[in-house]
Amino acid sequence: xxxxxxxxxxxxCKSGTSVKIECRSLDxxxxxxxxxxxxxxxxxxxxxxxxxxxxxxxxxxxxxDKFLINHASLTLSTLTxxxxxxxxxxxxxxxxxxxxxxxxxxxxxxxxxx
Amino acid sequence: xxxxxxxxxxxxxxxxxxxxxxxxxxSSVPPYxxxxxxxxxxxxxxxxxxxxxxxxxxxINGFEAEFKKSxxxxxLTKPSAHMSDAAEYFCAVSRNSGGYQKVTFGTGTKLQVIP
Numbered sequence: 001x002x003x004x005x006x007x008x009x010x011x012x013c014k015s016g017t018s019v020k021i022e023c024r025s026l027d028x029x030x031x032x033x034x035x036x037x038x039x040x041x042x043x044x045x046x047x048x049x050x051x052x053x054x055x056x057x058x059x060x061x062x063x064x065d066k067f068l069i070n071h072a073s074l075t076l077s078t079l080t081x082x083x084x085x086x087x088x089x090x091x092x093x094x095x096x097x098x099x100x101x102x103x104x105x106x107x108x109x110x111x112x113x114x
Numbered sequence: 115x116x117x118x119x120x121x122x123x124x125x126x127x128x129x130x131x132x133x134x135x136x137x138x139x140x141s142s143v144p145p146y147x148x149x150x151x152x153x154x155x156x157x158x159x160x161x162x163x164x165x166x167x168x169x170x171x172x173x174i175n176g177f178e179a180e181f182k183k184s185x186x187x188x189x190l191t192k193p194s195a196h197m198s199d200a201a202e203y204f205c206a207v208s209r210n211s212g213g214y215q216k217v218t219f220g221t222g223t224k225l226q227v228i229p
Contacts, residue, residue, distance in 0.1 A: 006157070032215075043204065043219045044158075093157050101146040101165060101208050101215045105157035 001027050004096050006106035013084055014114055021079045021109045023094030029074035030096035034103060035067075038091040050077055084113040116141040116207050120220035128228050133177075133192040135223045137205030140186060146208040146215070147188045149179055152222075153201045161203075164188060175199070200227045 003026040013019045023033060032051050036044040048069050050056040056069035066088075068080040077096075081088055089112050095103035121136040139145060146165050150158040162173025169181040179190045188205060205220040 004157075034217075043221045046217070049216075091155075095158075097215060102148060102160055102163050103215075103217060104160070105150070107157040108155065110155065 002098060002104040003027050004030075004094065004104050004106040006094055006109050008109060009107060010110045010112075012112045012114060015085055016083055018080055018082045019084055019111060021081075021092055021094075021111075023077045023079070023096070023106050025075045025096040025098075025104070028096075028098045030077075030098060031074075032097045033071060033077040034095045034097070035069060035077070035079050036093045036095065038093060038108075044093060047079075081111065084111070086113045089113045116145065116209050116218050118205050118207050118218055118220035120203075120205050120223050122223055123221065124224045124226065126226040126228055127195045129197055130194050133190070133195045133199065133225065135190040135203050135205075135225065137179075137188045137190065137220060138186050139188060139205070139207045141207055141209060143209055147179075147181060148206040148208065148217070149173065149177070149188075149190045150204045150206060150219075151175075151201050152204065158204065161190070195225075195227045197227050197229065200225055 005024045007022045035047045047062045048056040048058045050071040052071045052074045058064045071077045093108045095105045117140045119138045148163045149161040152158050162171045164181045172178045177192045202222045202224050204222050208215045208217045
């Protein structure tokens, strides 16, 4: 149990366009979902935390207007990178929390902005 | 405040040898501690967790970790390394922040297993 999926696994988009990444908890209802960004050879950086039906809480330095997070249901959260630029290219990983302290991670989405 | 320090960004062991990945934490409150493994271009998989029960925690794939409060450590071990253990390992500490669990990750240790 506790499977989290992400879609797409890889996406290439042109600079200036927007791209949406979906995160789903497949076999449980997630009380909270998290979005991370991982740079090459670096650890995970928490971008934001979202609870179903409420606005996401963004970490310091993360532009909320650029990285739009929608937590539409207890099993789905989306991250939209608006007006993407090459520096937004990264590995984006979501996670979901069920009822304990541990988080269950999705497989990640590799975003490349050309 | 909380933080995690992983000593050694790269660790190499021979196949069959002991694996020891070091993690020290700081936390102002009793923490939850985790080890995650990440294979290339994949998300993180939970190996094991400490949540204030037994101090010696057994996880998947033969890994275990011991919580030592006096040393503020949570080192990850495995008696005998397999080639399939080659991956990046992250130690993490979690605490309640504003009603939700906020996780802080270490910088990761890349484990290389030499045949």
